[in-house]
Amino acid sequence: MPAGAQSYDEAKAAGESEPQLQLLTDITGSFRPGVLTALMGVSGAGKTTLMDVLAGRKTVGTITGDVRVNGFPKEQESFATIAGYVEQSDIHQPRTTVREALQISGLLRLHNVSRETVELFVDEVMGLVELEPLRDSIVGAPGQFGLSVEQRKRLTIAVELVANPSIVFMDEPTSGLDARAAAIVMRAVRNTVNTGRTVVCTIHQPSIDIFDAFDELLLLKRGGRTIFHGQIGTRAALLVEYFQSIPGVRPCANGINPATWMLEITALGPEQRLGVDFADLYASSKLSKHNNVLIEELATPKEGAEPTRVAGYAQPFTVQFMALMRRALNEYWRFPGYNAVRCVFSTILGLLLGSIYYQNGSHRSTANDIINIAGALFLSLVFMGYSNAAGVLPIIANARTVFYREKAANMYCVEAFALANALVEIPYVTLQAVLYSLATFFLIGFQVTAARFFWYLFFTWLLLVFFTYFGMMTVSIFPVVALAQIVNILFLNIFFLYGGFFITYPNFPIYWQWMYYLDPLSYSIEGVVASQLSMNTENITLPDGSTSTIQNFLVSYYNFKESFYPYCALIMVGFIAFFWFINMLAQKKLNFNKR
Structure with a gap:
């Protein structure tokens, strides 16, 4: 399956009316194939806004900046064919079966692929997200009939995967799920990453185990500014090491969820008490400089590479x-x-x-x-x-x-x-x-x-x-x-x-x-x-x-x-x-x- 690397620079969205409200500010980072990236921040930090901007789903506001795919400027029409977007709300036709939902997504989104290949791919994806036992089940409506919340979420992921995207955006895939259901969904997400895809997930307050499933983190503060972007490490060791190196930051005690600790110490109150700006600290850090070098490398097309151009629809x-x-x-x-x-x-x-x-x-x-x-x-x-x-x-x-x-x-x-x-x-x-x-x-x-x-x-x-x-x-x-x-x-x-x-x-x-x-x-x-x-x-x-x-x-x-x-x-x-x-x-x- 093809994989893609995505980099973006200074992406921001502002409201259309005056005075304008700036939601994202000078965000620079990269998402790479085979890497599961968490996009986190307090409420109002702009997580979903950033994801909508990158995926080309933003319908209001003014967007400026540069988004590149494999080093080439993003062309939205072509990008839509190589990117999947798993929305927070699981939207499906209620009276279709699981297999039918995957079949129509694969048929109408896969270019230059025979129907037989689509069927094989549907079977593969159902196995990947563990939906095979539910293949003939009616999807149903939330809270009325049909699939459970967790099963619907896995179907939402599968509907995107069956289009064979190189890049997958997921908006809070574990939202509203209990611990068991969230673990099942994250296992499906991890399986997706292991196929070599670029996967980015917004996530609110993950458990220790779910947070440990991520490879990298892009952390935003209110106002849409970056305060951390890099590898998390096993049991968040690298993340904890970075923030504990800042003078005055409360250490992460044993048994404490690093994700919860991170959100607490970077909130507005602790930041003001310390008299620091975590966004400024990140901008001047070695980690930021390392990321900038990586981004410069990713933003330059490799020799002999061609931009992805897929015009029109997959089917007549x-x-x-x-x-x-x-x-x-x-x-x-x-x-x-x-x-x-x-x-x-x-x-x-x-x-x-x-x-x-x-x-x-x-x-x-x-x-x-x-x-x-x-x-x-x-x-x-x-x-x-x-x-x-x-x-x-x-x-x-x-x-x-x-x-x-x-x-x-x-x-x-x-x-x-x-x-x-x-x-x-x-x-x-x-x-x-x-x-x-x-x-x-x-x-x-x-x-x-x-x-x-x-x-x-x-x-x-x-x-x-x-x-x-x-x-x-x-x-x-x-x-x-x-x-x-x-x-x-x-x-x-x-x-x-x-x-x-x-x-x-x-x-x-x-x-x-x-x-x-x-x-x-x-x-x-x-x-x-x-x-x-x-x-x-x-x-x-x-x-x-x-x-x-x-x-x-x-x-x-x-x-x-x-x-x-x-x-x-x-x-x-x-x-x-x-x-x-x-x-x-x-x-x-x-x-x-x-x-």
Whole structure:
């Protein structure tokens, strides 16, 4: 497996607003292959900030300085293909298996590798992090079902390792774990280092045994300044020797955790009592001078070496899409709580509507009969559609958290992700539409012809797809589900108001008629009603006692024309495509994962 050395110089991140808050100050150091480095410091020292800067994951602030990989300036697009980032939060698709999670990571991140090789590599990594017994286990959601916290952490590490990175960043891999679980995770980390990779871990307060697993330490003080960078030694002997050489520093007693002792003596209070600045002491120390010589050597490319340049994605669009589609189909199939419920809801709603308006579609003698049928169709379709719009919000919100991690790893393009998420809904929306249409079409008693049933089913399907994609769009535009729900309700009311049923088009004030044409709901209700009734030339009695054909009544009362409903279907398709495009664009341009 390839290995890489990383050096950095004067890396710092500052906030964008004035006055700027400097989080990192003149940090110089190096990380080398086969060396496990701990990145430590008190809270607010900038540990995670430094790691985000080095990994290219920082999304806010101003960054200055020089980061080099094997002596060459870092190019983020190529760097993303050789670096893995194990986040503190274990983010995975909940209804995928352990093996499936590793397969998609390997397939979409390994360049120029056959599928057979990916499978072999997945098996190797599962053995490395001791996940083989859990290969077919569902990942699950934290605290609900699936893997334990420690198992999820090992999976998070494995998902990065299966991409065969030369450099691995880990943000507090033992956070929230008990002693046994932390030991298992650190054994997996140590196994990773022993393969020749460069591994850097932020860690807060490690136990003696966990701290002893590290080879080197980069220690920061508040304000993001370096106060130690070098080898730790067996049982932290070299680290203790360095700090005990500073006059006035309290010795590390036998049996005391060197990591805890180190953090205590370098805190702000002891530093002020001693009247020293540990960062200045380190900068003038022999250790710092030795490190500077090493960094100068690492920052210069070796003779004949070439920078790592890997352009684009590991796989073409078709492979990306098929892999994401397969994962999405598995996720949906394993989530009956989402899909079965909406299908049952559609069936029950259809049966209720059909029983209330039983055979009314074939007994139309007055205008009120037509209005009642149109109103029932309008309300039931809207209620069913809105349930789809509301139900899809948490699904896409959860998928978005995984998307941010995978996007940062350069696994796939946004278009493939958005298309897979959209198309996976189609089979279930189609089943909804079929169940609802079968329950209502025949019970209401519409004229039974293949053409009329097709149009009824098609407009029902279009409306459900429209609402589903509308929900996807809103949750992609807004940072939280609660806000997307408010926007959904707001637009539902607007759709209701201008849909042409409660206030029909001929009764709209002229200055609001343009809203009728912008309302997707108006085309849905016109399509479903006109496709069933506008061809009828039988007479009905109007409220004033006069008569009119159903065809003429639909034109005069609703502005529903027989010749226009096929165009309504085309317009609905256009709305659906528009909402999908906005959804995709929002996922591409907006990032609510601020770090």
